Amino acid sequence: MNLASTLQPIDYQESGIVPGVEDLFFSKSxxxxxxxxxxxYLQGIPVSEIHFAEKINHFQVIEKNSFAALVSVSKLNEFEEINELFEHSxxxxxxxxxxxxxxxxxxxxxxKILEKYPHLLSQLIYRFDALLYRxxxxxxxxxxxYDFITGGKGKLMSRVELTGRLYAFGFEVVDxxxxxxMHFFVATKISEPIKQADPTYWPIVKLKRVGEGGREFKVYKLRTMYPYSEYLQxxxxxxNNLTEGGKFKDDFRVSAFGKLLRKVWLDEIPMIWNWIKGDLKLVGVRPLSEQYFRLYSEELKTKRTQTKPGLLPPFYADLPKTLDEIMDSELxxxxxxxxxxxxxxxxxFFKILKNILFKGARSR
Known part of the structure; x- marks a missing residue:
């Protein structure tokens, strides 16, 4: 099907459908x-099953119940609420x-900035731009x-955050x-949106973990990953599978600054508050996310939930390398x-202390 010749110009101000591929969609946007x-990705899809939209209200006021494809002809940075766009989609x-x-x-x-300006000037402009828009x-x-001045538009985000937002609303990136x-993406709907997809941007984050009795609680940590990374676990x-030490291999969700925090162990300092609150004890198994917890054997799951997790896990006493070794160590x-x-x-405690001080045991 020749999509360019099939779509006909119409009044998109009223319908929400952008007039014609050659007229606007390809040549202007x-x-x-x-x-x-x-x-x-649009080739072969009937025109009636494709919806082109330029503004958020083009997604809101639509009589048709469902489409095979939705295309935003405006870049996502121009939407005040990207999550609202994904929810309507x-x-x-x-x-x-x-x-x-x-x-x-x-x-x-x-x-774009580094290509446009001389080296020293581009470095100054980039840092100011990052402060203003990131x-x-x-x-x-x-x-x-910022929202008062710009109307909430022009915000920047990482590719990781975009991908996490898409997964939070039930989409899987295919290309x-x-x-x-400009970063172009194609994603397919695989499920309904996850409820409460509203992560914080603060430097200190609260992460859901499985605790004593199998109850869910939140641990405090310094942010080392981009926002919405939790939806990509x-x-x-x-x-990526797991690497040595039981961490995810080549985890693209961790920022450069986050890698530094993990290397010097600063990311776990806020967990002291969990210890003071009584969520954790000083020595004990590492508090795990639900996704990671599911990887464990049934025997270990049962024994883990019979006691509180710890601030200093046995990992630093035994220094296991594989997931099986980690499970054996905890057991x-x-x-x-x-x-x-x-x-x-x-x-x-003293074995962990020895490995930290003399063998350089650290979080990764």
């Missing part, structure tokens, strides 16, 4: 090099329906001022490409703790 990328799309869009990411903006919109203190310093495990600790709690924690 998307960079020329993006035509083939977008056309590849999920409602309007059939199962396995496509959402196609583009935005300017951190990397796109940085490259930091200010995400801090409660400056967010209201992406950077074209003319299953994806990272499926595609030995839990069995010993069941027989003699105080003696076990004292023994492990």
């Amino acid at each position: 998307f960079p020329l090099d993006s035509h083939f990328f977008v056309r590849k 999920s409602r309007l799309l059939d199962k396995s329906g496509l959402i196609i869009g583009y935005l300017e990411t951190y990397v796109n903006r940085k490259n 930091v200010f919109p995400k801090l409660p203190i400056t967010q209201k001022v 992406y490409q950077d074209i003319d310093n 299953d994806y990272v495990y499926q595609h 030995r600790y839990l069995n010993a703790y069941a027989r003699s709690p105080l003696k076990t924690d004292i023994t492990y």
